[in-house]
Amino acid sequence: MCLSKIEDLEKILDQLGLTEYERKIYIALYTSGPLTASEVGDITGIPKFNVYPTLKRLVLKKFLDDQPVSRGSKYKPVPPSKVIQDLQAELKIQQEKEQANLKEIATRISKFDFAEDELIGASPSDAIWLINSEVRIKKAILELLVKAEKSLIICLPLTLEIREEVLKALQKLSKKKGSKFQLFLNWELQEGTEDEKIAKVIANNGGNVYQWGIGELPFSAFLIDNTEGLIILQSVWIPHPKFGLALWLRHPSYLHPFEKLIERFGESGIFRKWS
CATH class of the missing domain: 3.30.870.10 (Endonuclease Chain A)
Structure with missing residues (x-):
């Protein structure tokens, strides 16, 4: 992958809220394919005690898939388009939940309403x-x-x-x-x-x-x-x-x-x- 494409991808990941270590790991897996945690540490230079928790966070955020192998796990990146789809789906669910909560609160709070000139x-x-x-x-x-x-x-x-x-x-x-x-x-x-x-x-x-x-x-x-x-x-x-x-x-x-x-x-x- 050319350098400019990697830089563009890193900017997008930054906009999506990934940390520096998270961006480095995702890009390493994106360019090198499935890797173990040890291999990720070797390629990225990230200390091993930071590699494992960062990988777990990326799995929870649905940027990586965790594939069990005979000795531990290998991690592979989720395609960017799939990441966006998942984020949009989660956002929609969250918005619907917040709207429902707001509607409930509006119903409950209406009994406390007042005219502005009273204050x-x-x-x-x-x-x-x-x-x-x-x-x-x-x-x-x-x-x-x-x-x-x-x-x-x-x-x-x-x-x-x-x-x-x-x-x-x-x-x-x-x-x-x-x-x-x-x-x-x-x-x-x-x-x-x-x-x-x-x-x-x-x-x-x-x-x-x-x-x-x-x-x-x-x-x-x-x-x-x-x-x-x-x-x-x-x-x-x-x-x-x-x-x-x-x-x-x-x-x-x-x-x-x-x-x-x-x-x-x-x-x-x-x-x-x-x-």
């Missing part, structure tokens, strides 16, 4: 996320706005850089049927401004818009669907206010206190309803 914040490590980058905070705000379906409570400070972006997103969201929107602004709406136009759209679609009447709100809030939200804390006041730290609350139990706090703001008259 929001189930793990303490997932219930609250800390975000300390302005870029990530802005991204998180817009992600929440897109996710909102039923309700949205927002306390929006004057200093938030993406104020216009948030208001425009709210303008689209307020048109969703059956949605409840409350917007608390940390500034007074001026007649004829873009902010006022957006506020009118929100109000005309059933949303409530409130204006901050006293002082400044030291945090902003984006709370959606009574399930999760962002609380953004004002970390720097001078020379310009900045919001560099946020808590992403991912469980209703952490969200409700902030909803109540904002509700109290409204009841106290600190916010004035805009119309």
Whole structure:
């Protein structure tokens, strides 16, 4: 057999998962015919204490046939095409067995099924996320706005850089049927401004818009669907206010206190309803 053919065969055997010694022995038998274990050791140079266990493994893997003779056994290679046929047959049996097992498990596990939203914040490590980058905070705000379906409570400070972006997103969201929107602004709406136009759209679609009447709100809030939200804390006041730290609350139990706090703001008259 030419060298290139032997090299090709060795690559195939390697792909089939044979070890170096297993490949050497199979190729030796393929090129020399049936041999005893002692002859295999002489031809391959593999230590005799490794030859016997390797031959046994190849017989178990159905790469070799074990032929009893007067003194021990002789081993001959199984044709490669037969090896592949046997492997395919075993694989098919294994796949059928695994499919049957999976079907049985699927039937048994169905009684443990649950809705994904039942697990929001189930793990303490997932219930609250800390975000300390302005870029990530802005991204998180817009992600929440897109996710909102039923309700949205927002306390929006004057200093938030993406104020216009948030208001425009709210303008689209307020048109969703059956949605409840409350917007608390940390500034007074001026007649004829873009902010006022957006506020009118929100109000005309059933949303409530409130204006901050006293002082400044030291945090902003984006709370959606009574399930999760962002609380953004004002970390720097001078020379310009900045919001560099946020808590992403991912469980209703952490969200409700902030909803109540904002509700109290409204009841106290600190916010004035805009119309």
